[in-house]
Amino acid sequence: MTKPGSKERIRQFLLAHVGEVVTSHQLRDAAGSNVSEWARRVRELRLEEGWKIRTHNDDASLKPNEYRLDERPPATPDLTFLRGISAKLRAEVLDRNGFTCQMCGLTPGDIDPYTGRKVRLHVGHIIDKSLGGKDEPSNLRALCSGCNEGAKNVTAEKPSAIWLLSQVRRAGIEEQKAVYVWLQKKFGNNG
Numbered sequence: 001m002t003k004p005g006s007k008e009r010i011r012q013f014l015l016a017h018v019g020e021v022v023t024s025h026q027l028r029d030a031a032g033s034n035v036s037e038w039a040r041r042v043r044e045l046r047l048e049e050g051w052k053i054r055t056h057n058d059d060a061s062l063k064p065n066e067y068r069l070d071e072r073p074p075a076t077p078d079l080t081f082l083r084g085i086s087a088k089l090r091a092e093v094l095d096r097n098g099f100t101c102q103m104c105g106l107t108p109g110d111i112d113p114y115t116g117r118k119v120r121l122h123v124g125h126i127i128d129k130s131l132g133g134k135d136e137p138s139n140l141r142a143l144c145s146g147c148n149e150g151a152k153n154v155t156a157e158k159p160s161a162i163w164l165l166s167q168v169r170r171a172g173i174e175e176q177k178a179v180y181v182w183l184q185k186k187f188g189n190n191g
């Protein structure tokens with residue numbers, strides 16, 4: 001059990017030192033001497049409440065045991081600061097998606113014909129976080145770098161009629177006839 005109030009004490013401590021570098025030692029003291037979980041509390045503030053607490057991972061000027069709250073956190077958590085989701089959740093999503101990009105179907109190690117680079121998989125949000133999407137397995141999927149950056153014109157949406165017609169118009173006459181035969185078979189004369 002966490003001693004009640006330890007997170008609140010860290011909160012107050014950080015708010016009193018906005019923009020200043022604080023050490024893990026100070027944070028531990030702020031949390032209370034019985035609390036050995038100060039690091040977890042700090043992580044929760046970052047991940048769950050979107051506090052912009054920099055560490056040496058984000059800012060090369062900080063040492064591994066140093067932290068800095070850049071600005072007073074907004075009343076509503078700004079989760080766009082977060083760079084990523086937990087390693088555990090990532091692994092879960094990649095495994096569920098069979099290590100395959102859910103938009104273009106490429107897998108790690110393939111050479112992406114669009115970018116010419118070796119495929120690397122990322123875990124991306126289906127509904128963007130800025131639109132209220134959550135860091136939950138149901139809102140996450142495996143995407144290759146190209147699709148994740150929106151560099152490739154592949155979408156999960158069904159093709160539009162305009163796009164389909166444009167493709168049919170530029171196809172050869174034999175392909176157009178094949179489409180015609182297929183459509184006739186499907187819709188008969190009532191099309």
Ligand SMILES: [Zn+2]
Nearest residue numbers: 101104144147
């Ligand atoms: Zn892809």
